[in-house]
Amino acid sequence: MSTPPSPSPARWFKALRRTRLGDPCLKTYPRDCGDLLRRARVAFEAGRTLKETFRLAQLEAVVRMLEEHEGDFVDALGRDLSKPRFETVVSELILVKNEALYAINNLKKWMQPQHVERNLSTTWDECLVVSEPLGVVFIMASWCSPVQMCLVPLVGAIAAGNCAVISPSEYTAHTAELLHRLTPFYLDNECFHVIIAGTYDLPEYVELKFDHVFFSGNRKEGSRIAQAAACTLTPVTLILGSKNPCYVDQHCDIATTAQRIAWARFHNAGQSLAAPDYILCHTDVKAQLVQALKCCLTQFYGSDPQESRSFGRIVNLEIFNCMRDTLWRSGKVAVGGQVIEAEKYIAPTILTEVVESDPIMQQDVFGPVLPVLTVYNLDEAISFINKQEKALCVYAYSSNSKVISRLMSATSSGSFCSNDSILQSLMVALPFGGVGASGMGSCHGRYSFDTFSHRKSCLLRGTWFECVTYLRYPPYEDRNLSLMTWASTLSHKSQGWCQIL
Known part of the structure; x- marks a missing residue:
């Protein structure tokens, strides 16, 4: 198997200078990004990415x-x-390696044309769906999982034969x-190129006209990206x-429920797109659940999570201040609540007595805060969920399979998971993506390959069957129309007689 082409000596030394520890990376401006885009497009148009050996390498x-x-x-x-x-290692590096290895093992199958089932009208034809690369794609990653959300889409883009x-x-x-x-x-x-761009400048880069844009992050930025992409x-x-x-x-x-929810919510100090944002708890078990969550936090992070080596910090002061202000203006602190600005530290926090109008319920939660609301039955929970925008993930914990089935079918979301959290967003064989306000499109495994591919329909037909297809040509005659009408009535049972024309 061929190895990736080596950079030229001049470029190699330039890269070497960039890799010295302590060297800052200079911001990439739109003009520079435009140059990279042109280089990538030249490489793509030369067919550099088309071969299976190149993609595997x-x-x-x-x-x-x-x-x-x-x-x-x-x-x-860190x-x-x-x-x-x-x-x-577990949620960033291993996850990306699994994606890449899965793509390596399945690439030959994914690249093969898919044959469409033949019917009477295509008995002597060949109908194919061919996956072809889109071109040069732009991937913008969320800070919540910066390696995973950068490289998982990249794996799909490479497998599909794109530049990026x-x-x-x-x-x-x-x-x-x-x-x-x-x-x-x-x-x-x-x-393949990596740029360092400011968050607020990203729409300007999108306007450079890529062949596909993949973005993960918050809704406000996603809306700006979509508007910029719509222009081209x-x-x-x-x-x-x-x-x-x-x-x-x-x-x-x-x-078990408390353990799994606490792990999912407070992993990465609560900075996750897929973590549970709030609990709708049956009123009969609220006290038990809150107490169990409190025990889990002590078990996970000790009596003082600030000293725990298993608990992270908020990414920057902007997010920290927003999360702190939201926390202080919502519900009642049942567990945690401590904040230390100098460390960007917010303790793992459980909120009770939360109402729908509280700030914590009006915005996405990117911090270690878990509001607990109560409902009297499943119908009330479904009604509450359906009043909100469609979520990226919906979770349900119950030992009653009818409850799980009802909640899964009565709500719409990007993904659904019962009796656990987040895992459905990490599995290479399942698509991960949103619906409605939580996004569009998906990634992971074959779904990433399809995201970055154009599925081109191809009909390969000969010319010898003209003795029948002549009926479609002018001058139009009533006899020919009668034959075609008759053929179309047969198509209901024979899968498309009239398509032979």
């Missing part, structure tokens, strides 16, 4: 980069989010700089934050 290079620089990624995410090593420009979030500056430094050593220098008719995939509800039924294992 690039995917293997992604895996090598993560394996050979695991310590660097742990250090970068600086950006105080993210524990365990969380970085990647923009890690400026909020996680150390991770962005690390990707900027390492990428030239592992991926093709003409096809650029297709978009949006993975957007939302108010992810979590229903807790009176019939469930409270101890």
Whole structure:
């Protein structure tokens, strides 16, 4: 198998200078990004990314980069989010490696044309759906999971045969700089580029006219990206934050439920697109659940989470201040509530006596705060969920399969998970994406490949059957129309007789 093309000596030394520890990465301006886009487009139009061997080599290079620089990624995410090593390796690095290895193992099958089932009208024809790459795509990653949300889409883009420009979030500056430094050593220098761009400048980059834009982040920024892309008719995939509800039924294992919800909500200090945003708890088990959640927090992070090496920090002061103000103006603190601005620390917090009008219920939660609301029955929970915008994820905890089935069918969301949280958003065989206000499109595995592919329909037909198809040509005669009308009545049972024309 071929290896990725080596950069030229001049470019190699330029990359080497960028990789010296302590060297800041300069911001990439739209003009510079335009130059990178043109380089990538030249490479794409030359057919550089089309061969299976090239794609496999690039995917293997992604895996090598993560394996050979695991310590660097742990250090970068530790600086950006105080993210524990365990969380970085499991939820960022292993997840991306699994995506790349899954793509490597399935690429040949994905690239093969898909034959459409034949009917009487296509007996002597060949009908195919061919997946072809879109061109040069733009990937913008959320700061919540800066490696995962940058490289999982990239794996799909590479597998589908595209070139790509990647923009890690400026909020996680150390991770962005690390990707900027390492990428030239592992991926093709003409096809793949990492830029350092300001969040508020991203729409200007989108207007450069890429062939597809993939964005993960909050709704406000996602809306600006979509508007900028619409100006050039650029297709978009949006993975957007939302108010992810979590229903807790009176019939469930409270101890396990609390453990799984607490892990999902307070992982990465609550900075997650897929974590439960609030609990709709049956009133009969509220006291038990709150007490179980309190016990879980002590078990996970000790009596003082500030001292725990398993608990992270808020990414920056802007997010910290927003989360602190929201916390102080919502409900009643049942557990936690401590904040330390100098450390960007917010303790794992459970809120009770929360009402729908509280600030915590009016915006996405990107911090370690979990509001608990009560409902009297499943119907009330469904009604509450359906009043809100469609969520990225809906969660349900119950030992009653009828409750799970009812909630899954009566609500609409990007994904659904029963008796656990977040895992459905990490599985390579399941699509992860939103619906309505939580986004459009999806990623993971084959779904990433399809996101970055154009599925071209192809009909391969000969000319010898003209003895029948002549009926469609002018001059139009009533006899020919009668034959075609008769054929169309047969098509209801024979799968398309009249299509033979």
